[in-house]
Amino acid sequence: MGTNESEERYYLPDGDQDLAELGDLLGLEDAADDVPPLVLAREGTEGSVELPEALSQILAQAVSALSDGQAVVVRPRPLMLTTQQTADILQVSRSAVTRLATDGDLPTEGPGARRGIRLVDVLDYREHRRLHQHEMLVETFSGLSAGTKDDDDAPAEAPEADDASEDEPSQE
Numbered sequence: 001m002g003t004n005e006s007e008e009r010y011y012l013p014d015g016d017q018d019l020a021e022l023g024d025l026l027g028l029e030d031a032a033d034d035v036p037p038l039v040l041a042r043e044g045t046e047g048s049v050e051l052p053e054a055l056s057q058i059l060a061q062a063v064s065a066l067s068d069g070q071a072v073v074v075r076p077r078p079l080m081l082t083t084q085q086t087a088d089i090l091q092v093s094r095s096a097v098t099r100l101a102t103d104g105d106l107p108t109e110g111p112g113a114r115r116g117i118r119l120v121d122v123l124d125y126r127e128h129r130r131l132h133q134h135e136m137l138v139e140t141f142s143g144l145s146a147g148t149k150d151d152d153d154a155p156a157e158a159p160e161a162d163d164a165s166e167d168e169p170s171q172e
Contacts, residue, residue, distance in 0.1 A: 011062070011072040019067040026060045035060045080109070080116040089122050090129075100125070 027036050035056045041048035051059070062072045081089070083097045086106070090097065100106040101115065106125055108115040 008073055008075045011066065011074070013066045013069050013071070019063050022063050023067055026056075026063055077119055079119050081119055081122060082116065086117045086122050090126055 026038070027034070035053070037053075038051045038056045038059070039048045040051055065072050077085070083094050083101070087094045087097045097106065097117070101108045101117065106117055107121050108117050110116050
């Protein structure tokens with residue numbers, strides 16, 4: 001049952017399989033984060049088990065992607081990451097991760113070069129960075145659109161020149 005981190009598994013859509021019924025059962029019409037609790041029971045046996053919320057969300061996301069003709073990749077990750085694994089997730093260099101850790105932007109555990117970074121902290125940092133980038137884009141766009149008006153299509157009038165400055169050179 002244990003899996004190696006490098007064991008990536010790819011699941012391709014099966015064109016013969018209609019996942020609409022399963023999608024309806026999972027409530028895919030609603031938000032993907034709001035999957036109703038799912039109960040798993042094997043046909044012909046007694047008993048059932050309620051799936052944890054995380055597994056319900058994984059299943060809903062996989063069914064949605066496969067229904068849309070996309071592949072699904074499952075890649076197990078350790079809960080404690082190296083700086084290189086962190087860099088891969090954040091799509092930055094290893095030295096950038098080291099700088100983030102040294103500056104205190106990414107909490108670490110363990111001493112010096114043997115330090116580890118918790119996956120949950122990396123995901124939190126990535127989400128915080130994404131939100132910050134979005135805020136900066138909105139702010140930039142707001143600043144650009146605030147400077148434009150409907151009558152900006154008309155050419156701006158040149159400021160009137162001072163008659164004296166045209167006739168006489170400056171005495172400075």
